[in-house]
Amino acid sequence: MSLDEFFVTGDPLILASQIAIGLTMIGLIALITYLKRWKWLWNEWFTTVDHKKIGIMYIISGVLMFFRGGVDGLLMKAQTSRPELEFLDAQHYDEIFTTHGVIMILFMAMPLLIGLMNVVIPLQIGARDVAFPKLNALSFWLFFAGAMLFNVSFVIGGSPDAGWTSYFPLAGKEFTPGVGNNYYAIALQIAGIGTLATGINFVVTIIKMRAPGMTWMRLPIFVWSTFITSIIIVAAFPIFTVALAYMTLDRLFGTHFFTVANGGDPMLWLNLFWLWGHPEVYIVVLPAFGMFSEVIATFARKNLYGYKSMVYAVAGIAFLSMLVWVHHFYTMGNSAAVNSIFSLTTMMIAIPTGVKIFNWLFTLRKGRIEFSTAMLWSLAFIPCFTIGGVTGVMLAMAAADYQYHNTMFLVAHFHYVLIPGVVFAVFAGLYYWWPKMFGFKLNEKIGKWHFWLFVIGFNMTFMPMFFVGLDGMSRRMYTYSASTGWAGWLGFSAIGSIILAAGFAALCYNIYWSFRYASRDVGNDPWNGRTLEWATASPAPHYNFAKVPEVDRLDAYWYMKKEGNTGLKKSDLKPVHMPSNSWTPIFLAVVFGVVGFFLVFEWFTLAILASIGIVVGLVANSFDYDDGYHISVEELADEEREWRGDLQ
Amino acid sequence: MSTKTNHFPWNHLIGFVLSIALTLLAVFVAFNTDFSKTVIVWVIGILAIFQALIQLFMFMHVTEGKEGMINVVNMVYSIFLALVIVFGSIWVLTSGHAAMH
Ligand code: HEM
Ligand SMILES: [Cu+2]
Numbered sequence: 001m002s003l004d005e006f007f008v009t010g011d012p013l014i015l016a017s018q019i020a021i022g023l024t025m026i027g028l029i030a031l032i033t034y035l036k037r038w039k040w041l042w043n044e045w046f047t048t049v050d051h052k053k054i055g056i057m058y059i060i061s062g063v064l065m066f067f068r069g070g071v072d073g074l075l076m077k078a079q080t081s082r083p084e085l086e087f088l089d090a091q092h093y094d095e096i097f098t099t100h101g102v103i104m105i106l107f108m109a110m111p112l113l114i115g116l117m118n119v120v121i122p123l124q125i126g127a128r129d130v131a132f133p134k135l136n137a138l139s140f141w142l143f144f145a146g147a148m149l150f151n152v153s154f155v156i157g158g159s160p161d162a163g164w165t166s167y168f169p170l171a172g173k174e175f176t177p178g179v180g181n182n183y184y185a186i187a188l189q190i191a192g193i194g195t196l197a198t199g200i201n202f203v204v205t206i207i208k209m210r211a212p213g214m215t216w217m218r219l220p221i222f223v224w225s226t227f228i229t230s231i232i233i234v235a236a237f238p239i240f241t242v243a244l245a246y247m248t249l250d251r252l253f254g255t256h257f258f259t260v261a262n263g264g265d266p267m268l269w270l271n272l273f274w275l276w277g278h279p280e281v282y283i284v285v286l287p288a289f290g291m292f293s294e295v296i297a298t299f300a301r302k303n304l305y306g307y308k309s310m311v312y313a314v315a316g317i318a319f320l321s322m323l324v325w326v327h328h329f330y331t332m333g334n335s336a337a338v339n340s341i342f343s344l345t346t347m348m349i350a351i352p353t354g355v356k357i358f359n360w361l362f363t364l365r366k367g368r369i370e371f372s373t374a375m376l377w378s379l380a381f382i383p384c385f386t387i388g389g390v391t392g393v394m395l396a397m398a399a400a401d402y403q404y405h406n407t408m409f410l411v412a413h414f415h416y417v418l419i420p421g422v423v424f425a426v427f428a429g430l431y432y433w434w435p436k437m438f439g440f441k442l443n444e445k446i447g448k449w450h451f452w453l454f455v456i457g458f459n460m461t462f463m464p465m466f467f468v469g470l471d472g473m474s475r476r477m478y479t480y481s482a483s484t485g486w487a488g489w490l491g492f493s494a495i496g497s498i499i500l501a502a503g504f505a506a507l508c509y510n511i512y513w514s515f516r517y518a519s520r521d522v523g524n525d526p527w528n529g530r531t532l533e534w535a536t537a538s539p540a541p542h543y544n545f546a547k548v549p550e551v552d553r554l555d556a557y558w559y560m561k562k563e564g565n566t567g568l569k570k571s572d573l574k575p576v577h578m579p580s581n582s583w584t585p586i587f588l589a590v591v592f593g594v595v596g597f598f599l600v601f602e603w604f605t606l607a608i609l610a611s612i613g614i615v616v617g618l619v620a621n622s623f624d625y626d627d628g629y630h631i632s633v634e635e636l637a638d639e640e641r642e643w644r645g646d647l648q
Numbered sequence: 649m650s651t652k653t654n655h656f657p658w659n660h661l662i663g664f665v666l667s668i669a670l671t672l673l674a675v676f677v678a679f680n681t682d683f684s685k686t687v688i689v690w691v692i693g694i695l696a697i698f699q700a701l702i703q704l705f706m707f708m709h710v711t712e713g714k715e716g717m718i719n720v721v722n723m724v725y726s727i728f729l730a731l732v733i734v735f736g737s738i739w740v741l742t743s744g745h746a747a748m749h
Binding site for chain 2: 338
């Protein structure tokens with residue numbers, strides 16, 4: 001392979017990014033070296049097993065990936081803003097919608113949600129960490145290695161271009177010969193292992209690590225939704241693992257799982273992909289529902305209406321989520337019986353979802369609503385998501401779907417579900433839990449700019465897509481002629497996407513501004529919260545709770561405050577056992593990334609040599625007898641005094 | 649879940665007897681009957697499932713202890729998912745157009 005096959009060449013846009021990436025890397029390395037921060041980075045972040053820091057790293061990665069995926073989205077919007085533009089060619093457009101889809105779902109939505117789960121869940125259940133802290137670090141680093149590998153495809157070797165769904169036969173070697181789609185198979189595999197481990201970790205954490213007295217019906221609703229989400233992860237991700245493994249075998253070793261030749265079946269890929277893919281959309285949306293519930297209850301100053309029905313609704317959605325996958329390929333020519341059954345199961349999901357919507361509305365009813373930025377996101381979510389949900393029921397009707405399938409109507413639908421459902425939730429969660437992570441609030445005024453620009457831009461961008469879709473515009477079209485009459489809608493939509501981008505810029509500015517100027521004096525409970533994470537300092541100390549709280553009802557912290565027992569007696573303190581940092585997670589992930597890279601290029605000897613590193617990492621890990629360390633009562637008391645004043 | 653207080657391990661005894669009975673039944677069906685091979689395989693398969701259930705409940709006490717409920721729900725759900733995935737996929741991929749050639 002010659003060097004110019006290795007690096008993607010010939011496109012000014014990509015050349016510019018290659019140079020930009022190169023310069024940024026050099027700049028970063030120089031800056032860290034100049035500031036002498038390598039050691040700090042290694043000790044405080046790269047080797048950490050603290051769930052809060054891991055969560056923050058997830059969130060940083062998610063925001064960066066949002067930027068990358070967002071730029072992809074803007075490029076597509078620019079290309080279709082006028083008829084017959086030649087800004088991107090067909091190949092380039094294909095690559096961009098593929099990386100956009102994959103990055104937004106797997107490398108933006110997932111890490112942002114898992115990041116917030118990481119930060120919040122152990123605090124909400126009154127635990128000192130997750131059940132397996134080191135595994136948690138491994139999850140993050142594997143996700144990160146997968147994400148980086150996937151992003152490298154842009155400049156080295158070429159991006160995948162068969163859609164985020166990568167349907168066979170197109171995604172097979174025969175029709176997509178380059179290395180682009182190898183990146184898809186291998187990078188997602190590596191990140192997927194990390195996600196699966198996260199799922200297991202949170203199931204065990206929530207079963208085993210709850211504070212004394214926190215029975216199942218006293219769990220904060222975000223914990224419930226995370227628990228059920230984790231179960232879906234454990235149920236669904238292995239299917240994707242298997243499907244990607246088959247894909248890898250087909251592409252790298254010439255097997256025929258998904259090719260018609262020699263008895264394979266391309267439809268088998270679709271079937272497996274959506275057996276994972278549909279549950280995946282609930283994996284991203286259920287934790288989001290949980291966050292909205294927390295935010296709405298807090299800022300309506302009421303307990304969540306219908307707590308139990310919320311729990312049953314989440315469980316019902318999770319159960320149904322495994323039974324609807326065929327609605328993504330009604331048009332493949334299934335029998336009428338198959339399509340009818342899957343129509344039915346799909347429409348049934350609207351029932352528990354509707355229950356949740358009404359519960360939120362009833363929580364708001366007669367509440368003393370405070371319009372904080374976090375609350376605004378939650379309020380905007382309800383109508384926007386309902387539009388996504390109603391159009392979803394339209395798509396669920398198999399017969400009607402023959403009309404909508406793979407049109408821009410579908411694209412509008414899933415953006416109306418994913419952006420309010422996931423992105424708004426993440427924003428709400430970030431504004432809400434930011435003080436718990438960093439000890440200061442994000443600025444509320446810039447937050448309002450962020451909110452209005454984003455929500456208006458979002459509706460302007462995606463509403464027109466419903467109409468051009470109904471007018472026959474299919475998805476993944478890189479251009480169209482003026483005679484279609486779509487130019488007005490799509491031009492409007494493109495303008496909307498600029499406003500959307502301005503909203504995102506406002507968020508970035510807000511983060512910058514607040515880091516520099518926001519008041520550090522927010523106390524432990526800036527929003528008058530209801531759940532245990534607000535019972536400890538902001539930012540939360542590394543040991544989370546000096547004394548593990550005891551829970552006697554739902555919204556435990558709310559009543560602790562009412563009854564005035566939020567204080568801490570020094571005599572109650574005991575030494576706290578903490579896990580030590582570990583280098584094996586990051587080491588293993590780097591090796592996985594390198595092995596993955598070699599596999600992408602089908603350099604098998606190198607890949608085998610590099611995988612020795614995996615064995616080394618695993619063995620080293622097995623002989624790691626470090627049992628952690630203890631924080632003494634004195635140290636605890638000192639740290640607690642810093643924010644509590646004197647102890648009782 | 650209740651912890652058993654009776655002194656004689658009735659559960660174990662019943663489980664033990666049932667296990668032996670099921671095993672002997674399988675042997676009997678395999679060697680001493682004139683059923684076709686498919687029927688025999690089905691019968692043995694079904695007996696094996698009962699056998700597994702007896703092991704789980706009588707000896708491994710899945711329903712007992714703090715996590716009893718969780719274990720049972722977990723297993724039932726996993727079995728359910730496996731069935732949905734396998735038989736659902738077969739159904740989807742072999743009906744309709746796929747069935748016509
Ligand atoms: C930031 C604003 C966004 C813009 C401007 C945008 C725009 C677009 C556009 C123009 C397409 C391609 C439509 C086509 O030609 O078929 C697309 C596809 C897609 N988008 Fe977005 N999007 C945005 C955010 C998101 C988010 C937040 C998610 C997920 C959480 C997402 C997930 C997807 C997926 C899965 C596809 C399908 C890719 C494929 O066809 O393989 N997008 N988006
Ligand atoms: Cu679906």
